[in-house]
Amino acid sequence: MQQQPWWRGAVIYQIYPRSFMDANNDGIGDLQGVIAKLPYIKSLGVDAIWISPFFKSPMKDFGYDISDYRDIDPMFGTMADFDELMADAKAKDIKVIIDQVLSHTSDQHPWFLESRESRDNPKADWYVWADANQDGSPPNNWLSIFGGVAWQWEPRRQQYYLHNFLTEQPDLNFHNPEVRKHVLENVEFWLKKGVDGFRLDAINFCFHDKLLRDNPAKPIAERKGRGFSEDNPYAFQYHYYNNTQPENVEFMEEIRALMDQYPGVVTLGEISSEDSLQTMAEYTEGNKRLHMAYSFELLTEDCAPTYIRDTIEELENNMADGWPCWAVGNHDVQRVATRWNKEDKRNVNPAQVKMFNAMLASLRGSVCSYQGEELGLVEAELSFEQLQDPYGITFWPNFKGRDGCRTPMPWQQGEINGGFSAAKQPWLPVVESQLASAVDAQQGVENSMLTHYQQFMAWRKQQPELLYGDIEFIQADAQLLAFIREYEGQKVLAIFNFSNETVSFSHQSLQPLASMTGHGFAQANVDNEQVTLAGFGAAFYRQG
Structure with a gap:
């Protein structure tokens, strides 16, 4: 058998650290919690863990708004905790992949605090700034994924800045070579710490159209899909100009050139574009760009075999020499045990969950498996008062946001908060509907979903x-x-x-x-x- 890179065909277990395990009982999961559960992760038979952001952040988007790319947010621990995690994972032959959010920063990042002060400071051109139209309106019709216009007025500069996500997540100007240089220096900081790879968040959003052209309207019949609710105006446009620009391909090659200096390291790009399958193929082409990419095609409501087949065949026809990665769940979408259960969304069907996990792990490519999928966790039903996600709060009640898939892992049925935390009130509640699927209720139990997952992966x-x-x-x-x-x-x-x-x-x-x-x-x-x-x-x- 030919020698293959470790990441080809690998199963990557996604950890959402806020909700995985709380070691200091403050109600929020942390790095020491991940360390404590490494033996469990090892028992799953996975090859790597991908840890969602744990960097310093105001937490407006729960860590995807970074204010310091080179430090750990105190709620998750310290750099010493991270070093311990790396050492323990290496000892257990578990690779460690971390999130990198490159397209935007927090509005509390020092770069932005300087950039917003004037039009002539050293970082004035590090973010996407634009003058208002003559009537004071934003420079074009671009929209934010989280609702409303993608431009925010800044009185200090008397200009608008671009934010494809929350207002508190200003977009960096990747047309500026100094920005790209410093972004890659931040990435290399973690390479020097010994990480095995990066999951690159929203990586096709780095560049914008220099001419700031309006996005064209999308016909009503085409507004469904791509994971956006029908009441979100973001679905009303073709997003041709605010992301997925031609210049971004060259930046993928700059990233790869850096990675090639650290043999064995892998990049996994998250893609959400108007033609995500085509973009996946383009961004992994020629062994000189990203190693792998994944998109939201299997993270939708549609789970018909014909849809899955058509999706994968389309990618296979486009991807001549790249390598895909597939996921049926993550921290941004409703849990698959609910989303793809067309009969009784309140109750898990063990046979169905086993089949979903095995199907995912049998496709050509690598696999991202979200924490709790091995247990068959259903989506948590939360009240409006329990929501933390600004996305869900904005679009309630038609779209309830992402909190339902982010509730804490249930480790022990009979313990407070399912064994996740001894805190009186964790950041999100542990819901009753998930406790029946707790780890201790399934561990070592013949034919349980967890046991089947372990046996199948082995x-x-x-x-x-x-x-x-x-x-x-x-x-x-x-x-x-x-x-x-x-x-x-x-x-x-x-x-x-x-x-x-x-x-x-x-x-x-x-x-x-x-x-x-x-x-x-x-x-x-x-x-x-x-x-x-x-x-x-x-x-x-x-x-x-």
Whole structure:
């Protein structure tokens, strides 16, 4: 078998540190909490952890508004805690990937505090500033993802500044080479600390159109999709000019040139553009840009097998030499056990969750697995008074924001706050609907969702076809997703039943992979080259 980079086919476990484990009992998860749970993470059979931002921040967007890229926010701990985490993870052979939010900073970052003071200071051109129109209105029609116009008036300069996200997240001006230089110096600080890679937040938002051209209107029929609620005016435009500019490709190459100085380090770009699959292919092209990219295509409501197949085939047709990464959940979207459960969103279906996790880990590419997916956590239902997310507060009640997928991990059923924290009131509540799925209720329990996740990930590591192979989809019943993974002449057929009904599938030359077929999944039987899968079943066969 050819030697492959560690990240190809890797399973990356995303940790949202505020909600993972609270070691000092202040109600907020921290780095020591992550350290305490490294043995659990190791037991999952994952290859790496991706830790969402833990840098100094006013926390207007919970760490995605950074005021100091080179220090730890005290709520998460100290640099000594981070160094300890790195050492412990390395000892357990767990790679560490950290978030980097490059396109914007906090409005409390020293760069912005200087830039806003005047039009002629040393950092005057480090952010995106523009004069008002003659009537005082913003310079163009660009909109913020979080609602309203993407421009905020600054009286000190008597100009507007651009913010694609919150008002408190001003966009850096990447057309300025000094900005790019200093941004990459911040990235290199963490390379020197020994991190194994970076998840690059909203990486296609770095550059804006220099001419500040208006975005064209989007027809009503096309406003759905991309994860934006229909009542968000952001969906009313084609975002051709406020992100995904041609100059950004060159910056991807600057990032890669830096990474290549640190062998074994990986970059994973988050992409949200008008054609995210095309952008993923472009940003990973030629082994000279990003190593991997992922987008929101499998983070939507649509989980029909035909949709999944069409999405992946479109990417495969565009991505000649790049490497994808797939996710069905993260800290920004409703939990998959609820989002893709079309029958009873209040209750988890263990067979369905097992099938979703196995399907994700069987696609060509690497995998991002969000904390709690191994438990089958459902979306938490919160009242308006319990919300913390400004996105949800703005768009309540039609869109309830991201807090429902960010509630704390339930570790122990019978403990206060599910064992997450001994604080009287954690930053978000631990909800009753998730306690039944707590780690201690599933650990070591035969056929539990957690046990199945652990067993499947261990089995997957022994299947090079699933780790590195090409993918070819097979025609099947509309409720089935079937494909062949082939690597070095060996083929594995994977079949997944997305319905709660028994479905049959015919194929020649099937040799069951007995170590996994039927083990922990809903039952699958083979009779005269016909496979019968029970509802939400999955099966794997050696072909040939």
